Amino acid sequence: MNYFRSGILLLAALVIFLSGCQKDRPSPSWEVDLLTPLVSDTIHVTDILDSTFFDVNADQTISFVFDDELYKLNVDSLVKLPDTLFSWGFGLEALPNPITLQPGDTIIKEVFDWPLDIASYDIKGIKLVAALIRSGAVVFEAFDQSESDLEVVFGINSAVRNETDTFLVKESVPTFESISKSYDVSYYRLDLTGTDGDTINMLNYYLALIVHPDEPGPVTLFPTDSFAVNIYFEEIILDYARGYFGQNTFHFGPESQPIDFFNDLQIGGLSFEQAQVFLRFENYYGLEANINIQELTAINNSTGNQKTLEGLLVGEDMFVPRGVENGLESGNVTPAITNFDFSDSNFPELIAVMPDEIAYTMTFETNVLADSTHYNNFLYYDFPVQVYLQARMFGGIRIDSLLESSRMAWNGEGIQLNNVKDGNLVLALNNGFPFNLDVNLYFQDENFNNIDTLLYKAFAPGALLDADNGVAEAVITRFPIPLDDQLRESIPAASYIYYELTVNSVLNEHVVIHSTDFVELKVIGDFTYLFEN
């Protein structure tokens, strides 16, 4: 056998041997039609209705609940202190001859009671026995029409701070000049019962005029000399007052105040078929009163809509008992709570306006039982009369433009889109809400920026309703989203699917909501996929 032949045979043997050593895994490819859910989210009606405003009843129906303060009666409206305490003048015309006094000699010194000039303002019959000043000042003016510099000492013996600190000030008044000084009197307690503690509206003062000790020598006062002192309260706000506050009728309004309740709801429209409505008065004042709502109007400044309250109690006096002070000046008050039923009124219509402002005119008549003997009326600045609106809507509800949004995680990175030949993403929306939905669907990046709009204002009809206008059967709507070039780019780039649902009642009907109502969103992949092993 020659070498050539041997070589050929050896090569053949190697080919035979090596042909069995090829061990790559076969990797065929083929297209498969895949239909599979990818991501899903379920929203229950209780998720979109703020639990602050909605409540689940025993039969699983949901009621809209409104419990919010409408008005707070200001303490300044009930009791005030007069601005002027007293004006006092002193002349020496009675002197037969000029007199000579040494530095430091007292010209005059007086301790005296002086009543508050309650009659100076229009609140009648106020008989105060005690008050605590929350803030404000006493203004002290002194006039010196003499040859001597004066030292004026002024005190209010009835004003004590921290139980020991009696109000007392001392000022110098140069000859033939005047001064005006202001002193903070915050937190001073006023005892308005006078020196003997048996009267009302009375403060006790101390006043002294002294030849200024710094005068270089004796000074002479002449019959033509005179002195004057004026004392004022300035911007006094009472923190507490006790006594008898008189029988007065206070008028409030027409005035208005903003209401942000519906801003918090983030809802476009709302109305109800039935409502149970109460006005609740919480009276922390130590006096009984009649409250009369003469007019109450709900105003929506955005839409221009407004509605005025109508009902049997409108314009009628509503008696509110007095609160109870648990210990004099203790700051502990048990309010008298009184509810007035406005269910026969048109309050649902006022709510349907979705007001951002409430305008009202009302009166507040105090001490209607006319018991003025015990001086046991009281008020605390921090505890006024509070008026609440309590409404519970049941039966049907109509909601317009309630916005709900959420996002679902989307792990798009790494999806082998090259292997997806064609197909659709499908949003399957199983609507078990008694509301129509307008759906916006977006892909978002990791920073929640929209990078692709998959659906915009896609309409999904609400569930089929039963005879009671509750949900009888959910309705599924499917929105195919073709796999176009843009979607191929956004699928791997997306980190989230973000959706917005705008909720509107079906056919503007009043519908009954149950806590079990839900919407299920599901993104389904319907693809032809090239499977490569």
Place this chain on the structure above:
Amino acid sequence: MGKTKVGIWMILMIWAGNVLAQMPGYTPYFPTSQNNAGWKYNLRAFYSDDANSNHFTNDFFAAVNSSELLTDEMKDDQINNLNGQTLTGRIRQSGLDAWFNSKQKPGSMFYYFGVDFQNVLDSQLDSDLIRILLKGNKPYAGQTLYINNSEYLNQYFNRIKGGVGFYFGSGEVVHAVSAKLALSIGQNYDQVGVSGSSFYTHPEGDYLDLSLHAETQAADTSWGKLTDINGLGVSTDLYYSIQKEKDFYAGICIQNLGFISWSGNPFVASMDSTFRFSGISNDTTGNQDIPTNYSYDNLRRLIFDNPDDSPFTESLPMILNLSAGKFFSEGKFYAGLNAYYYPSLISNYRLEVFGTWNLKDQIRITPIVAFSSYSKINYGLAADWHISEHIILRAGSTYLNSYFSKTAIVGRGGFVSLQFFF
């Protein structure tokens, strides 16, 4: 025969054998003279491949193994062929054998060294499983697909072998025995079993209902290379034959009697679960993600989410071969029966009936009729060409009736060997 000889016999029966070439120069289709007096060195390279199925077509099988795109037409044709469980199997072997016989006289012991490379694929797939694999789930939305008794096993391993053998006997009857001990080196082991499972797709894809009862064992799921070592074990091949010159032959051999302990990236898991998949929920952000990779291995890891990475031990796919035949016309014609039994495989037997014409001493032709677990009859031909006094080329195939038809059910393969002896 004394007790000692019986004992030796028993040991040798347990310790000896080969399928194709346990002994130098051996062929089941024409057993040649059983002695070792005429050679000192005997070398052989061989390759054999048997691929079978009862439903898959040649065209489909070739496309899969050639890593081609399976067209819709091809898939549809294949699905139309389905009728019950689909069996598929493939046994590929190649190797180098070397025998050394220093004494060159009858009865003397000879020695063996060699290597072989084996790939054994064995599967039984439910029709619904094939449908969903080939077409996806969408065409079957609204239907429940049931998957029962499906099994897939594919393994690659190499062996480095050493052994001894000798002839003995008196007169015209010669006995031959040999035994080999092999270091078995595993490259890849991949097994998945599914039973009693079902799959339902909502008509619009809203959810998938899956009832899955499955188990898997795998090593080196990334697919082993020839040089990778992902498992080690030992095995033995045993052979015994008796032959009377130009009269009869009978032999038995056992191959791959042993095991491999698979330790390279082992993945052992089972699943017994029924669940509804409705999409990854926004409420359960845990570890759920949209699969980004639908490759075979990734899907395995998605389905079996709690694997055990402990090594596991599996027996090698043992092959038991019985061969017997009768010579006629002074040895010019040999008719016989060749039977294979694969106890660990689903498709576990193969029978061949053949007749060999010794046209002249250099060329022998063997028509073969074969029947197997795949429930079909195949025809083929083998040839034995003594190229020279020291070189034999053997080749053949039992699938000539189906090999060249694209639409025929898979029956492909053959063998070739080149042998030198001096």
